[in-house]
Each structure stands twice: as structure tokens, then as C-alpha cells.
Amino acid sequence: xxxxxSVTTLKARVREQQGKGxxxxxxxxxxxxxxxYRRHExxxxxxxxxxxxxxxxxxEHRFNTLLTLEIEGGAVAGTRQVLLKDHxxxxxxxxxxxxVDFLEVRPNEKIRIELPVLLTGKAPGVLDxxxxxxxxxxxxxxxxxxxxxxxxxxxxSHLKIGQSIHVSELKMPEGAELKYQTNFTxxxxxxxxKEEVVVAPVAAPVEGAAAAAPGAPAAAxxxxxKAPAGKEGAAPSAKPAKAEGGGAKK
Numbered sequence: 001x002x003x004x005x006s007v008t009t010l011k012a013r014v015r016e017q018q019g020k021g022x023x024x025x026x027x028x029x030x031x032x033x034x035x036x037y038r039r040h041e042x043x044x045x046x047x048x049x050x051x052x053x054x055x056x057x058x059x060e061h062r063f064n065t066l067l068t069l070e071i072e073g074g075a076v077a078g079t080r081q082v083l084l085k086d087h088x089x090x091x092x093x094x095x096x097x098x099x100v101d102f103l104e105v106r107p108n109e110k111i112r113i114e115l116p117v118l119l120t121g122k123a124p125g126v127l128d129x130x131x132x133x134x135x136x137x138x139x140x141x142x143x144x145x146x147x148x149x150x151x152x153x154x155x156x157s158h159l160k161i162g163q164s165i166h167v168s169e170l171k172m173p174e175g176a177e178l179k180y181q182t183n184f185t186x187x188x189x190x191x192x193x194k195e196e197v198v199v200a201p202v203a204a205p206v207e208g209a210a211a212a213a214p215g216a217p218a219a220a221x222x223x224x225x226k227a228p229a230g231k232e233g234a235a236p237s238a239k240p241a242k243a244e245g246g247g248a249k250k
Contacts, residue, residue, distance in 0.1 A: 008056040008065060014073035015045040027098070034100040036069070036082060044076060050097040057084055064113055064148045069102070081105050081145065083113075105145040110177065113148060114140050117186065121157030125189035130161040135185045139167075142177040149173035156187055164188035 015022070015033060023033045032050040035043045046069070057065050063084045070079050082102035090096040105111050116138050126132050139152055152173070154165060165186045172178050 009068045009070060010048055010052050010056060012046040012048040012069045012071050014071060014076060015047050016073075018045055023099070032097045032100055034102060036080060036102045036104055037085065038080075038104045044071075046071060048100075050100075053084075053097070053100065060150055061148060064115075066105070066145050066148070067102070081107065083111070083145065107144065107146050110142040110144055112140055112142055114138050115149060115176075116151045118151045118153050119156050119187055120153050121155045123156045123159040123189050125159050125161040125163065128161055129192045130189040131192060132156065132159070132187065132189050134187050136167075136187075139178065141172065142179065143175055147175035149176050152176075154186055156189075159187070159189045161189050161191050 012034070015026070018033075026033050026047050030049065031047040032053070034046050034048060036046060037043050048069070056067060057063055059065060065084070067082050067084070068079055069082055071077055082104050084100065085103040086101040088098040088100075090098055103111070117134070117136055119132070119134055123130070123132050141149075141152070143149065152170065154170060156165065159165065165188075166183045167178065167180050167186060168183045170178065170186065
């Protein structure tokens with residue numbers, strides 16, 4: 001697996017003034033403010049060309065590209081090897097760098113970096129209908145700055161349904177070391193989910209209710225219908241009541 005071999009050199013200069021105002025002036029001049037975090041030394045404020053930095057980390061190693069900064073100005077002038085630790089971009093102009101952070105490294109000391117995990121091969125469990133799930137897509141490893149692997153490749157060509165690969169089973173690239181406390185899962189082939197057939201419930205008949213025969217007329221008294229006059233079940237007609245005591249004689 002290819003590892004870092006060449007080092008990209010960039011020019012930088014020490015920032016004498018710090019704060020929002022000087023930072024805005026630097027960006028207007030085509031520079032981006034940055035900080036180098038050093039071991040056992042205070043951080044070093046610098047500025048550099050953002051276009052040159054973007055071109056330097058555009059390769060396969062991306063942010064794990066080892067950089068050499070040629071720093072000009074003051075007592076700290078000289079070369080320092082760094083890795084890009086973090087960066088901030090303009091929320092409107094996404095490609096515009098606002099600030100960058102570097103971590104100074106030493107060629108003979110391992111550093112903690114994050115590498116992507118790539119699954120390789122075809123799992124037989126998938127051919128049998130299983131589902132391959134990648135649980136971890138990146139891992140933190142220790143490696144020398146001059147020999148940083150591109151990625152961690154995990155072979156899944158032996159996984160059947162119900163089988164998985166854990167971190168303890170991984171083969172690390174040369175020069176890289178993986179430390180962990182929990183033997184967590186990297187990938188697993190899960191059994192396919194069974195489809196449930198939903199049966200619609202049948203309504204139970206109401207007690208005492210008779211089922212109407214096909215073609216039978218609707219029962220009298222149904223909503224919107226009037227019962228025929230003079231037949232059983234029709235409502236009796238109301239008669240005018242006589243006045244109490246009878247009518248007066250003429």
C-alpha cells in the first residue's frame with residue numbers, strides 16, 4: 001500500500017500582528033492566516049498562499065500530506081515539517097480559506113492520524129441475499145509522518161450471512177499501528193429482513209342483526225325514506241285536540 005514518500009514545500013512568513021483586522025488585511029492581500037502548534041513551545045502565527053496550500057493537499061493523501069514550511073521572519077525563521085490539522089472556510093464562498101491550523105511533526109516520531117476504511121472483495125453472504133453493512137468508515141492509527149498509508153483495506157471475501165469482521169482481525173499497513181480498548185465491529189453481513197404479510201381484520205357480525213338478502217328492499221324507516229301511509233309501522237296521524245269543556249252554544 002503506498003505511503004507518504006515525497007514532501008511538499010510551501011513558503012510562509014511570521015505574522016507580527018494578530019486579530020480580526022490584520023487577518024482581514026492578509027486575506028485582501030491574497031494570504032491566509034494560520035497557526036503552527038508546536039510541542040513544548042508556544043503556537044507560531046504565520047501566513048501563506050491559500051492557493052498553494054490547496055494544491056499541496058489535493059493529492060491522494062489529502063490532509064495527511066506531509067508539508068515543509070519555509071518560514072521567513074524573526075528568530076523562528078527556518079523550515080518546519082507539519083500536517084494540516086484543521087481549516088475554516090467562508091460560509092458563503094466555500095472554497096475561500098479563512099484560517100488554517102498546522103501540527104508540527106518530527107520524522108522519527110509516530111503521530112495519530114485518521115485513515116479511511118475501504119472494504120474489498122465480494123462477500124458470499126451478499127450473493128446469498130445478505131446485506132453488507134460497513135460499521136466504521138475511518139480509524140485512528142499511529143504512523144510515522146514520512147510513511148502515512150493512504151487507507152486501511154479490509155477484505156470481506158470470506159464473510160457469510162451472520163459473520164462479521166472486528167478490529168482485532170485487521171492487518172495494518174507497514175509502519176502503522178492501531179490501538180484500541182474495545183474489539184468493535186468493522187463490517188457485518190446481516191440476514192435479509194423478512195416481509196410481513198398484513199391481513200386485514202374481518203368485522204364480526206352484530207348480534208341480532210339479520211343479513212339482508214341480495215336484492216331485498218331496504219327496511220322501512222331508513223334514513224331519507226318515508227314509510228307508506230296506512231300500512232303497519234306507519235306513524236299515526238295527529239288529530240286536533242278538543243277544547244276543554246266543549247264548544248259554546250249560540
